[in-house]
Amino acid sequence: MPALRQKMRRFSRYFLVLFILFWAYNCGGDRDRPDVFDEIARLKVMPASKIYKLVPEKNLIRKVNAIDSVFNRLQQATGFNGTVLYAENDRVVYQKAFGYANPVKRQGPLSPDGQFELASVSKMFTATAILILKERGQLAIDDDLRRFIPEWPYQGITLRHLLTHRSGLPRYEYLADTYWPDQSRPMTNEGMIRMFVQNKPEVYFQPDKGFHYCNTNYALLASVVEKVSKVPFYRFMDENIFKPAGMNRSFIYHLPADSVVSGYRQVGVPGYDQHGRRLVRVPNDRLNGVMGDKGMFSTVLDLYHFDLALNHEILLKKETLREAYSPGSPVRKIRKDNYGFGWRTHAESDSAVYHYGWWKGYRSFFLRDLGQHKTLIVLTNKSSAPGSEHFWDIINDKRYPIGKASAFMPVELRLK
Numbered sequence: 001m002p003a004l005r006q007k008m009r010r011f012s013r014y015f016l017v018l019f020i021l022f023w024a025y026n027c028g029g030d031r032d033r034p035d036v037f038d039e040i041a042r043l044k045v046m047p048a049s050k051i052y053k054l055v056p057e058k059n060l061i062r063k064v065n066a067i068d069s070v071f072n073r074l075q076q077a078t079g080f081n082g083t084v085l086y087a088e089n090d091r092v093v094y095q096k097a098f099g100y101a102n103p104v105k106r107q108g109p110l111s112p113d114g115q116f117e118l119a120s121v122s123k124m125f126t127a128t129a130i131l132i133l134k135e136r137g138q139l140a141i142d143d144d145l146r147r148f149i150p151e152w153p154y155q156g157i158t159l160r161h162l163l164t165h166r167s168g169l170p171r172y173e174y175l176a177d178t179y180w181p182d183q184s185r186p187m188t189n190e191g192m193i194r195m196f197v198q199n200k201p202e203v204y205f206q207p208d209k210g211f212h213y214c215n216t217n218y219a220l221l222a223s224v225v226e227k228v229s230k231v232p233f234y235r236f237m238d239e240n241i242f243k244p245a246g247m248n249r250s251f252i253y254h255l256p257a258d259s260v261v262s263g264y265r266q267v268g269v270p271g272y273d274q275h276g277r278r279l280v281r282v283p284n285d286r287l288n289g290v291m292g293d294k295g296m297f298s299t300v301l302d303l304y305h306f307d308l309a310l311n312h313e314i315l316l317k318k319e320t321l322r323e324a325y326s327p328g329s330p331v332r333k334i335r336k337d338n339y340g341f342g343w344r345t346h347a348e349s350d351s352a353v354y355h356y357g358w359w360k361g362y363r364s365f366f367l368r369d370l371g372q373h374k375t376l377i378v379l380t381n382k383s384s385a386p387g388s389e390h391f392w393d394i395i396n397d398k399r400y401p402i403g404k405a406s407a408f409m410p411v412e413l414r415l416k
Contacts, residue, residue: 271361
């Protein structure tokens, strides 16, 4: 009898696993998405141990210890303060928080679900929004900007030029002191466009004649998203990217044009600037009203959900992503990095795509190796941060591999 009861308990566990998989598959929504792999569908009974191929415990422990030692050293040497997530082959291997929400008073220990300003890492999401509209047939990458913003004072600039930073436009933040001196009045995307229309500042070069990394490009792309979708940019992002990808703690910060800029942003983890030996909390800024180039708040886990959503074509098709990851400028021997649609690329790696971010009190790093199926996400609330070479060393470390799963759970279950 004890042996029979043990068999019944084992069968009950297997049945429960199958029920969860069956329920997730039938409640998953769009059947065209790769929710359940054929391997699951073929098997009538699947033990829990077979849903994910087991990783050798020694490999996992060594991998975790290797990553942990890097960030412990960085915390001691540089005062690293932030959150980290490392994933390999669709498995979260390492997730940890270091330091405090208030690093000056050492108060409020950070947690992995802390919401950080992503700075320029926001650009990959703005590009994704444009590509979603392109897949829906609502715009084309080579459309002229003036199709959407007829009053724009410069000719010949296309969405492709904006995406790849080949427009030649100047940076709006450098023009603000001259044309937007009132520190208490937020500059919005509409205000930024009006500033260019009224003053027509000189461009660096004609469209497609060079590369110049420029926040103006992605602020304009956010305005295009609004013009095409007829909803505010922050709402489009929430409904078309954050919710479908399971990014429940992500949002776009926005300031109404008639508001007054004062005090601090009362959202997310506060940011701190290094002033000599002192850390100073960063106050709110009139430029925080511009969206698309920055202004997104998220967590390391939400960003990993975005990584999963891209890997499994939840947001965009593979052929669209292939174009997004392609160099947008001519490849030159003197310059190793390049820029696609919201993603940086590197000449020494065919499979590495990434982005870094800095904005007044925050640094962010989003590194992906598509060939090795590795992702490293680092968010900090200090303007000073370790060099990215430490993070690439983790990505390029081939020791202690974490193998592929023998079968994957439905995307909805993984994202929860």
